[in-house]
Amino acid sequence: MSDDLNKLRTEHADGLIGRRELLRRAALIGLSGPALGAFLAACGSSSPSPRPAGGGTAAIGTTVLTPAPKGSVDSINWGLFYEPSGLDWIYDYNYEENTVVANITESLMRLTPQFTIEPALAESFSAPDPLTKVYQIRQGVKFSDGSPMTVDDVVFSLQRHLNPASFWNFAYVNVKSVEKTGAAEVTVRMKRPDEVFHPLMATPAGGVGKASYLKAKGKAYGTPSAGPVGTGPFTFTSWAQGSSIIISKNDSYWDTAHAAKVGKITFSFIPQESTMTTALLSGEIDGAYHTPYSGLGQLRSTSAGKLYLGKSMIFTEIIIAGTTGPLTDHRVRTALLLAIDRTALAKTVYNGAASALRNTVVPLGEWGYGQAEALAAWNKLAPPAVDLTKAKQLVAQAGAAAKAPMTIATRASFQRYINIATIVQAAAKQIGLTVNIKSIDPNTYGNLFFSAKARSGIDMFISENYADIPEPLEILYPAVVPGQFYNYNGYNNPTVTSDLGQAFRQVSDNKRASLVLAAQAVLANDLAALPLANPAVPLFMNKRITGAPASFCYLYYPWARDIGAAAS
């Protein structure tokens, strides 16, 4: 409720709504009497800011880097929107866990801000045949405790993922063995060709920790009592449960050209959106990734710092959940998508920080290879325009079955999903379809991704997901190949399955790009899911600091090493 109020206040401050509308909506939220008076006083006291410039034609979320720093800083405070559950990389599979651990535990490969994969703890990589991946391990690398990193540490670390309890076990689904094959060489043998494995070595799936320490600490590793030990530019210092995690510069970092310029980083956990925005405005927090969309108006207009909208691999889609109901008819799916104004949705739901997707869930920026071909293919996809006439024709062709009521699930108290569900409902109504909104409590909502039982009675649900690596196969393959874990509606198109299956095994980037793009073209028509938007990554840094990459690399790239003082 207070987030709603804050959003309302922001909209009023931005001039998006007038005072009368402010009053009306405040009353709807449940404010009355003196509380309303107090709230209005607070609205009056915030300075009005101009509406953000740009008529929506400029590309949104293309920033990759921020200005380079001119000097070093002793310490900074960084905001996280929840407390990481742990810092053991094999269980780190969510935003803030990865945001922190990316600076401590490095991987064999590294995801760059430009969305390419480059060597990190592996000095070089070769694939003598499709079933063999050979990594030459970098020598002279030290863990933050001063001990050298060995090939045995690498083998032990990779083998941790062979346990199905590792959240990154999926990367190893085709792995037969991980072995030391030389003084500085690790060889991974595959059961079948798998070209997604290697880029995943830039994520925690390729993370390296100190074997003896991991064995000694067991399950306590990565908790406050046994902080992680890695090779990264920062060292774990302390974790005060519930309030902060502190990391410090690793003075013996091997990559001396990129040594950290910040002495100490204190991460604070700020779940409430309005509080995060305030803390950034007041300077209590120097910066944060993924700042609340509700506060973008204030962060854009403040002189306290600068807001960047970074290039991202995040995509918002409507997942078709069921194997029955009107949405199993591809004409109904097409009609519904044609009725949804994706451009307006991207603008309103994300407060101007997203761009509309065309008929593919793969954002253009996600292509780490074959960019030219991907761009050409993107331009061939129809622009996300509304076409009610065509939509109505399709509904008419689909006949009476299309008119059955459908249910869209939305996450209770999660404003973005509620807004999207409302937009979908209104769009459906315009073309004679009935959509009911079912609000599901936040935790249960996550279960929609896991359990068929949770999805029963649900025709579609909203998802904001992201690719871990710049490889479209990583998100497409599990979603559209029959039997895969993201394929909820039993989508099965032999052409797509065959193209993606070949792509999975295809070593050549060019050939792989052609295969994935061929599948994408079929999917654009089939619509196994309804693509909506590509939200940018909002990054805010106050004027004291600069340098953090703006793009969506920060879950796996040691972003904090690039931060420094804005002035020399």
Added chain:
Amino acid sequence: MRIATFIAGRLAGLAATLLVASFVVYGALYLAPGSPVAVITGGRALPARTLAAINAEYGFDRPFAVRYFQWLGNFLHGNFGQSIVFRQNVSTLVAARAGTTAFLVAYAALLIILLGVLLGLVSALRQGRTDTTILGITTVGIATPSFVAAIVMISIFTLGLHWFPAIGAGTGFTDRLWHLTMPAAALALAGTAYVARLTRSAANEELAREHVDTARGRGIPEPLVIRRHVLRNAMIPITTVGGLTVASLIAGSVVVENAFAINGLGSYLISSVEQKDFPVVQAISLLLVTAFVVVNTVVDLLYGLIDPRVSMTGASR
């Protein structure tokens, strides 16, 4: 002796309440849909084999009775279990936060009792404009939810005047006091206004009674009349309401802790419920139940001190 029996009775009641509460909370959490796995993985999908491994590791695949009695057995041995989300001992996790909430609630309680009684008395004794002003302020106070108070305070005292920080609980006594002033004020606002209102009417009632006129007529100095004859008699309703208000602060701290990003028990309870972190929810709920019972017992003991005519047995409500 009487007090000892009374306290022993209360302790027995507490034990029974805790047992029932533990079962109800565990049961409710078990029946509520959802699983902690979805939270740990951020709602992203994982292959079935990984899910199965996680479920087996945490015992999510075992039946309710087995899980509850296992928890109960550990609890009776002083073992609160391990947090599912943080993979840590619950006692460590709770202890790290209990101090902050205790400080916040004590600070707010102090504000409520001191300011509430003071404002109420001033209002009752000074009729006219002062009374009207205080009445106006308390009306706004009672009607303002703490999260609205928090937003208003942050925009004035943090963004406007830069007096107080918007986030965190601070370390060390002075820093803590500075960090928790706004949260405590936001938390205490409605309670203060309520106690002030109640004090005002209780004092007004006493002021109009014969024994006060008599005392004044006998030439007893006014401050003494107020202290002995007005305030003392008015204390019974004030204590009742004050006690209840303070006990409710423990639950009310949730909202304020969230608004000011404070690492307290309240916000932790909320996130643990959302994450279905059974052992943590159990530990905090039982701690809150205990705190509530203790505060009420203290209030009942206070009755005896304020008015010796109130017997211990009669006071146990």
